[in-house]
Amino acid sequence: MEFQDVVRRRKMIRNYAETPVDPAIVERAIRNATRAPSAGFSQGWAFLVLDTPDDVRRWWATTTDPDQLARPDDWLAGMMRAPVVIVPCSSKRAYLQRYAERDKGWTDEDEARWPMPFWHMDAAMASLLILQTAVDEGLGSCFFGIPPDRDAGVRAEFGIPDTFDPVGVITLGHRVPDPGNAGSPARRGRKPLDDVLHRGGWGGNG
Numbered sequence: 001m002e003f004q005d006v007v008r009r010r011k012m013i014r015n016y017a018e019t020p021v022d023p024a025i026v027e028r029a030i031r032n033a034t035r036a037p038s039a040g041f042s043q044g045w046a047f048l049v050l051d052t053p054d055d056v057r058r059w060w061a062t063t064t065d066p067d068q069l070a071r072p073d074d075w076l077a078g079m080m081r082a083p084v085v086i087v088p089c090s091s092k093r094a095y096l097q098r099y100a101e102r103d104k105g106w107t108d109e110d111e112a113r114w115p116m117p118f119w120h121m122d123a124a125m126a127s128l129l130i131l132q133t134a135v136d137e138g139l140g141s142c143f144f145g146i147p148p149d150r151d152a153g154v155r156a157e158f159g160i161p162d163t164f165d166p167v168g169v170i171t172l173g174h175r176v177p178d179p180g181n182a183g184s185p186a187r188r189g190r191k192p193l194d195d196v197l198h199r200g201g202w203g204g205n206g
């Protein structure tokens with residue numbers, strides 16, 4: 001698929017068929033994720049892949065109230081059918097340690113040196129490559145957040161070490177038409193380029 005088509009067609013999909021996803025596609029998605037840029041080539045990311053019905057069930061059981069699980073709304077019902085769940089994680093420690101190496105030299109590992117939490121940024125960039133790979137494969141995917149009160153449970157259930165933080169979660173699967181669940185873009189428009197593009201500075205156009 002042409003790159004521009006991948007960009008244009010990508011949107012979050014919240015309704016899936018139960019049809020399994022070819023494991024080779026999942027592997028390609030993760031391999032592509034590891035082509036993302038990373039500060040200092042730290043690559044402080046990791047990807048938890050849940051691609052068996054049992055593991056996917058464990059995901060939803062860990063992140064959802066039993067009441068909701070028993071009577072899922074449209075969002076949850078559509079998402080729970082996705083046969084693959086991917087949890088991108090970032091490692092702050094990997095960045096602090098990488099930048100303490102000789103070619104970087106921030107040996108104090110002081111977090112104040114970091115203009116931005118690059119560990120999360122890089123995991124987000126890697127996540128986008130997973131979403132784009134899904135489009136290229138004719139599949140659907142959706143990145144969404146893990147409720148803060150579920151973080152500890154997720155770590156415990158899936159053995160995520162303290163040195164990694166889940167930055168969100170991605171469902172992946174064969175998409176099913178879902179006019180009723182298009183998310184926020186159904187309620188608000190894309191900002192015009194003039195609203196977001198500031199050539200040479202902000203002056204004049206707000």
Ligand SMILES: Cc1cc2nc3c(=O)[nH]c(=O)nc-3n(C[C@H](O)[C@H](O)[C@H](O)COP(=O)(O)O)c2cc1C
Pocket residue numbers: 010011012013014142143144145168183184185
């Ligand atoms: C960091 C992040 C968190 C998001 N969290 C959710 C979420 O919790 N639930 C959901 O349905 N969609 C979530 N989304 C999807 C956004 O709603 C979606 O990307 C946005 O409305 C634009 O639509 P599009 O991606 O289909 O173009 C999230 C997206 C991002 C990037």
